[in-house]
Amino acid sequence: MIELSLEEIATVTGGRLVGPDARITGPVVTDSRECAAGSLYVARVGEHADGHDFVPAALAVGAAGVLGERAVDGASCVVVDDVELAFAEVARAVVDRAPNLQIVGITGSSGKTSTKDLLGAVLARFAPTIAPYGSLNSEVGVPLTVCRIDEATRYLVAEMGASGVGHIAYLTKIAPPSIGIVLNVGQAHMGEFGSVEAIARTKGELVEALPQDGVAILNVDDSRVRAMASRTQAKVILVGLGEDADYRATDVSIDEAGRPSYHLTCPLGEADVRLALVGEHQVGNSLSVIAAATSLGLALGDVVEAVAGAGAASRWRMEVSEVGGGVTLVNDAYNANPDSMRAALRALAHMGTSRRSIAALGEMRELGEASHDEHTAVGQLAAELGIDRLVVVGAGAQAIAQGARTAGMTADAITTVDDIDAAHDVLVEQIAPGDVVLFKSSRDSGLRMLGDRLVEESGTPAFPVTEVTS
Known part of the structure; x- marks a missing residue:
């Protein structure tokens, strides 16, 4: 400090x-x-x-x-x-005493932590960099991260979350960014915000806080994010798959381990990008990272090389464990909302192209009145993607099973259980050699602990991977 x-x-x-x-x-x-x-x-x-x-x-x-x-x-x-307000003032005083510091703010309904981790890893290759541990993205988490900087710190990556209008504006006063990344606008915390429009207004507070010589990096494929270009005085860079993206990905492919690659075209040139991260949704995240790093003056080739070498850093975010019997356990259960749930299921489908896929899914919380319909839609998607087996955990997630049945998943492929202990017993019985298993739920639904438990048991008799005939 x-x-x-x-x-x-x-x-x-x-x-x-x-x-x-x-x-x-x-x-x-x-x-x-x-x-x-x-x-x-x-x-x-x-x-x-x-x-x-x-x-x-x-x-x-x-x-x-x-x-x-x-x-x-x-x-x-x-x-x-008020100790919370005073803590924010201490953090801002630290920032004001670091004249060479450049701050990149990141927000979005999903993907903030993965993008923060990737950007932090890339920038750290070139200069002293501070990024949050885990998901320190709140009115307490941001000051904690800021107070880790010292005189040598060149880059600060600030993840900015919100559960209400004005929250991100507050965080930008603690850590004023010169670059702002908005990933997406989804339905996370819908029960607290009340509408997607309110969520979009709040996410846009990040680009409103940017200086005239700053850079706003916006997802061209999300119409609500794209519309934020009119809310900032900063230079706007569009990233995504759309034809008018400044940093555009084409020829996207996913390997059997779920890792994407693509061809990048941007004002600085072209490059083939390969990611060590799992999930097609990481394409957009990595485009934002490349745009931010090159906007800081780093060479495109060096940035692409650094992106390729960066793996998952925070716990329970597409955390892949290879265990006995060739089984792959994917623990993405730190949190969940409809967008991140869909992204995780699509990643599972890619990983299960030539393997049997099992999705252990729990409740997505804080969705308000949309909860039943969104859980139903998740189940429908699981069936449409061809996920082989579904284990639905907890009363709040039962609409997932309903949705899967209506979309054609057979009854014997769906198991509903009351809690994670029951889910554990079902999975231990069902998992067979070569399977890939996804754990996905909101944090308080507890599936992240179930994933950890199975990893810990994978080398013990409590995890008897057996051959199955169906």
Whole structure:
């Protein structure tokens, strides 16, 4: 981190320092267990825990100071009225002390984390780069990421999520981007936004925040994203499959492992691009990454080479495990919405071209009134893609089974279960040598843990891969 004193933190937040001044030379954290010597511990007050209760634990491992809403005996504390807002102000102060920093913001209803990981890996090949761990894309996650930069950091990749109008605008004030990527507008968090139009308005806040000399990278194949070109003063670069894309992919193909390749045409020239990532949806993600990296002045050939060498980085995002009996387990169950569910099923279909495919699917949450219809549509797509077997997990996902049946999937190919323990038992019984199995659901539906469990058991008698005749 760029060092700040507690006095400086008090100044930028409008807080008051209680206790002696100290310099923050270690990580800035919101979890006392992650404190180290010189840390700033941000004592948040949540629904289930009060961070101030953990200040003694933070001090015990070397925290130099606390940012909180009340003083704690024995600690040097910057006391503020609202710790979340104050944390944002600290992060912005860090950005303002890094004059050579260039920030790329990424948003979209799906694919943010995969794109962030890919861009972070590419840029890190050329200069010191900070990108979020996992999905730190919220009003707390973005400051945590920002506070990891130091004087040497050249690039910051900021993933920006939202659950309401104004959220992304807020995040751009913490980490003001010079390049903004909008991947897509889908139905994630529909229950909170109320409409796709509200989602589009919010995603567009990213390009509205760009400076006149900035760059907005927009998906030409999503009409709502494309329309954001009128909402920015920045230069617009269109990416995608459409004929008028500035960075266009043609001749897209998918190998048996689900990895795409394509021919790229852009203002800087042409190149053949191969990805180590799984899923055709990664084509659009990689186009955005290439456009961003070259907009930062990096050579096209070097960027394409770096893209080809980058694999999945975050857990539970098309995470492929090859286990006993030639079985492939694909764990994409960190989160799910209709768009990402369709993308994962299409990837499974490609991987299952010459193998038997099994989809273990759970509930997509936060879809509001559209939930039943969207789950039904997922089941229909699974049947239309020729997925061989379907295991539907949990009451909230049962419309998936209904949709699959109406689209022609036979009853004996569909199993519905109440929970992940029951799904585990079904899969252990059904999985055969050579199968490819997808796990996909929203985070709280728990299928990511089911995928991990089967990977862990793959070398034990609890995972008896057996031959099947049907």
